[in-house]
Amino acid sequence: MTTFTPELTVGEIAAKLPGSVRVFEKYRIDFCSGGKIPLEDACAKSGLDTAAVLEEIENVAAGPAPDATDWQNADLDRLIDHILETHHAYMKIELPRLEMMLAKVASKHGDRLPPLAAVFGPMKEELEGHLYKEEMILFPLIRGLINARRTGSAPPTSHCGSVRNPLRVMLMEHDSAGDALVRLRDLTDGYTLPEGACNTFRTLYHELQELETDLHRHIHLENNILFPRAIDLE
Numbered sequence: 001m002t003t004f005t006p007e008l009t010v011g012e013i014a015a016k017l018p019g020s021v022r023v024f025e026k027y028r029i030d031f032c033s034g035g036k037i038p039l040e041d042a043c044a045k046s047g048l049d050t051a052a053v054l055e056e057i058e059n060v061a062a063g064p065a066p067d068a069t070d071w072q073n074a075d076l077d078r079l080i081d082h083i084l085e086t087h088h089a090y091m092k093i094e095l096p097r098l099e100m101m102l103a104k105v106a107s108k109h110g111d112r113l114p115p116l117a118a119v120f121g122p123m124k125e126e127l128e129g130h131l132y133k134e135e136m137i138l139f140p141l142i143r144g145l146i147n148a149r150r151t152g153s154a155p156p157t158s159h160c161g162s163v164r165n166p167l168r169v170m171l172m173e174h175d176s177a178g179d180a181l182v183r184l185r186d187l188t189d190g191y192t193l194p195e196g197a198c199n200t201f202r203t204l205y206h207e208l209q210e211l212e213t214d215l216h217r218h219i220h221l222e223n224n225i226l227f228p229r230a231i232d233l234e
Contacts, residue, residue, distance in 0.1 A: 004039075006039050007038050010038075011031060018206030019206065027053060097207075120180075127173075145233040162234065174219045191209050
């Protein structure tokens, strides 16, 4: 694991570890135009504990532990909670954040940035509607099926009819999001940065790749585990 020191400049840290910008944004440390000063000076300027900030940066570098949960056999209620707390919560923060970051990079480096907004904008809009439909319609319907199985009662009635009907829509929207991710990757040549890209540019590409990773995990849990198990319940 890379070790970061207080003597490194904020810009150097952001360049080496794009995920560190979340820490810098949290503490309002300028990592772009004001990133030429050492981290310890930036922290002193803002009245921050350098050691505490460094610890958060090292935690980002270490990365999260992989999820080893056996979701195929875990309670479906627990799986739904995990999807909501991990993936839905992430998307609700990152989609608008990335939209603003994309606009910022486009305003300063529009001549070097591929036309990502034309793909990202519609994807964001569809995903936000997708999350809403899952939370308001699909997940409550599945929870009703779970409760019916546990209590031995009749499955709940729904204006959707069979759970297969909303699932069909969700699967189509998952395919649409997957296609958009492929287009974003193609437009950026695999998120290859142009020569001399600034830290904000680097962060945008890094965060788009993080979004791709999270969405792939999210869709896997639903397409391959949650949805088939919901059909079996019905």
